[in-house]
Amino acid sequence: MSNPDDEKKYWLDDPKNHDKVFYGVLVIAVLVSIPDVLSLLNIVYHKHVEFEFENIFEFYSLYGLVCYVGLVLIAKKLRVLLKRDEDYYD
Incomplete structure (x- = not known):
């Protein structure tokens, strides 16, 4: 039988990487929403x-x-x- 230590470790098996993914998605969401916020304030363009x-x-x-x-x-x-x-x- 295989030893549990011999199993392949994946990138998301490490709990520290969960936080990296979460904060990465959060940063992308904020960057994507910036043009929408600026258009609400009519800073980017005038309709x-x-x-x-x-x-x-x-x-x-x-x-x-x-x-x-x-x-x-x-x-x-x-x-x-x-x-x-x-x-x-x-």
Whole structure:
């Protein structure tokens, strides 16, 4: 039988590396969110809107949320139409 000490050690087996991964993901998340924060403050760019309702605070975020929820609700209704019987392939 093999000895437990003979097992191959992987990089994530060391608990110190768990912290490195966590802080690495945290730094990447902060770096990715910097442009979003700056655009909220209108520092990076100024929007030239076509319609007045686009000036609503966080309009595009709210629009995306409403569309996403709408897609989920439509998919739930569509599932009833397209669903197969449980023993369809039997």
